[in-house]
Amino acid sequence: MKRRNFIKKTSLSTFTALLGVDIVFGNLLPAGYVPLALQQADPFTLFKKDKEMKVLNDRPWNMEAQAHLLDDSITPNNYMFIRNNGLIPTTIDVDNWTLTIDGESVQKQKTYTLSELKSKFKHYTYQLTLECGGNGRSEFNPPAKGNQWTIGAVSCANWTGIRLKDVLNDAGIKENAVYIGYRSADTHLTGDVDKAPISRGVPMSKALQDETILAFKMNGEDIPLVHGYPLRLVAGGWPASASGKWITGISIRDKVHDGAKMKGASYRVPCKPVAPGSKVKDEDMCIIESMPIKSLITYPKSGALIKKGRNIEVRGHAWAGELGVSKVEYSIDYGTTWNDCNLENPANRLAWQHFSATVGFPSTGYYEVWAKATDTENSAQPMLLPGWNPKGYLNNACHRIAIKVV
Ligand SMILES: Nc1nc2c(c(=O)[nH]1)N[C@H]1C(S)=C(S)[C@@H](COP(=O)(O)O)O[C@H]1N2
Numbered sequence: 001m002k003r004r005n006f007i008k009k010t011s012l013s014t015f016t017a018l019l020g021v022d023i024v025f026g027n028l029l030p031a032g033y034v035p036l037a038l039q040q041a042d043p044f045t046l047f048k049k050d051k052e053m054k055v056l057n058d059r060p061w062n063m064e065a066q067a068h069l070l071d072d073s074i075t076p077n078n079y080m081f082i083r084n085n086g087l088i089p090t091t092i093d094v095d096n097w098t099l100t101i102d103g104e105s106v107q108k109q110k111t112y113t114l115s116e117l118k119s120k121f122k123h124y125t126y127q128l129t130l131e132c133g134g135n136g137r138s139e140f141n142p143p144a145k146g147n148q149w150t151i152g153a154v155s156c157a158n159w160t161g162i163r164l165k166d167v168l169n170d171a172g173i174k175e176n177a178v179y180i181g182y183r184s185a186d187t188h189l190t191g192d193v194d195k196a197p198i199s200r201g202v203p204m205s206k207a208l209q210d211e212t213i214l215a216f217k218m219n220g221e222d223i224p225l226v227h228g229y230p231l232r233l234v235a236g237g238w239p240a241s242a243s244g245k246w247i248t249g250i251s252i253r254d255k256v257h258d259g260a261k262m263k264g265a266s267y268r269v270p271c272k273p274v275a276p277g278s279k280v281k282d283e284d285m286c287i288i289e290s291m292p293i294k295s296l297i298t299y300p301k302s303g304a305l306i307k308k309g310r311n312i313e314v315r316g317h318a319w320a321g322e323l324g325v326s327k328v329e330y331s332i333d334y335g336t337t338w339n340d341c342n343l344e345n346p347a348n349r350l351a352w353q354h355f356s357a358t359v360g361f362p363s364t365g366y367y368e369v370w371a372k373a374t375d376t377e378n379s380a381q382p383m384l385l386p387g388w389n390p391k392g393y394l395n396n397a398c399h400r401i402a403i404k405v406v
């Protein structure tokens with residue numbers, strides 16, 4: 001009798017997660033066979049992204065939105081940027097997925113299954129802003145290596161999960177705890193299974209905040225595979241690199257976490273401003289924590305034509321890391337004069353805030369609309385580039401759109 005090798009259960013669940021529907025007869029797929037629908041898929045189909053999203057890299061996959069695509073108050077999956085440091089896991093077995101809490105400062109190392117986590121701990125839902133530390137990198141000079149993000153590496157989705165602090169407290173936190181560090185299931189680009197593509201973390205104070213969650217749902221559904229299915233750490237307001245996807249472990253550390261991309265120039269900036277192009281000593285680099293005040297005009301689309309005499313509603317979002325936004329202003333004269341926008345309260349702490357303004361233009365011709373947000377500690381966005389740093393992080397310059405009045 002002929003023996004057929006059937007596909008492993010783990011690859012089957014990954015295919016199912018990618019396709020978003022059950023594969024009927026999936027248990028009969030031959031080993032090594034990739035379903036046609038996935039073989040033929042372009043990244044937009046594969047990740048269910050809008051065709052106007054921009055692909056920055058395909059190994060690893062990195063994609064960003066454009067400002068006008070981010071007009072929704074809560075970012076839907078099809079407009080959410082993708083940032084991967086390694087290869088998306090191909091062996092997700094949800095039924096046997098576990099999370100281990102360990103490290104020097106855990107009282108008792110503990111391993112939970114996904115269903116234990118979901119049944120044992122209370123569920124919470126928050127809108128959380130995630131911005132890549134490198135968003136805006138493309139504008140720096142001298143240029144910084146890495147994905148040349150323009151303005152589209154930011155999102156604010158509705159995340160549902162359990163509080164990280166509830167799980168950490170369940171395992172027990174020793175008094176000498178300083179930091180947490182995550183482990184995840186993606187693979188290093190070299191394929192070396194002993195190397196993590198990324199393993200970052202946050203200080204205990206951030207780990208223990210109410211809004212720092214281990215999420216299993218995004219916008220009310222299973223998290224899409226590329227965004228961290230089946231379990232994701234979400235630490236809103238900090239560089240999104242702190243929000244580990246495909247989480248399998250959290251270590252409670254007795255020192256600053258020293259995993260991949262915690263050292264050198266990775267997600268670190270000069271502690272004090274430096275001249276563009278400077279070499280900065282390792283000990284003069286500081287880990288990025290709360291992200292700076294920033295805003296984005298999501299309507300109208302840059303380049304819009306407006307009929308003379310017509311007012312338009314300009315709108316967008318503003319966010320300020322751990323802080324709130326106290327004010328958003330707009331200018332149509334290159335920052336010479338500013339007018340207040342209406343500003344809404346956030347849905348919860350760490351959610352972005354919506355702003356709008358009715359804007360009129362005095363005559364026909366070319367204009368720019370600039371938006372400038374100020375945080376609750378009175379820091380405002382710089383009009384043009386902020387301080388240069390080796391990896392091009394934290395560009396929070398005012399967003400500008402072009403308008404033609406005809
Ligand atoms: N496991 C894992 N988690 C990760 C990453 C990664 O490559 N692997 N990238 C990080 C970075 S740098 C960013 S900006 C965000 C991007 O999240 P998104 O792709 O869901 O938008 O995920 C973070 N979490």
Ligand SMILES: [Mo]
Pocket residue numbers: 083131132133134239240241
């Ligand atoms: Mo990032």
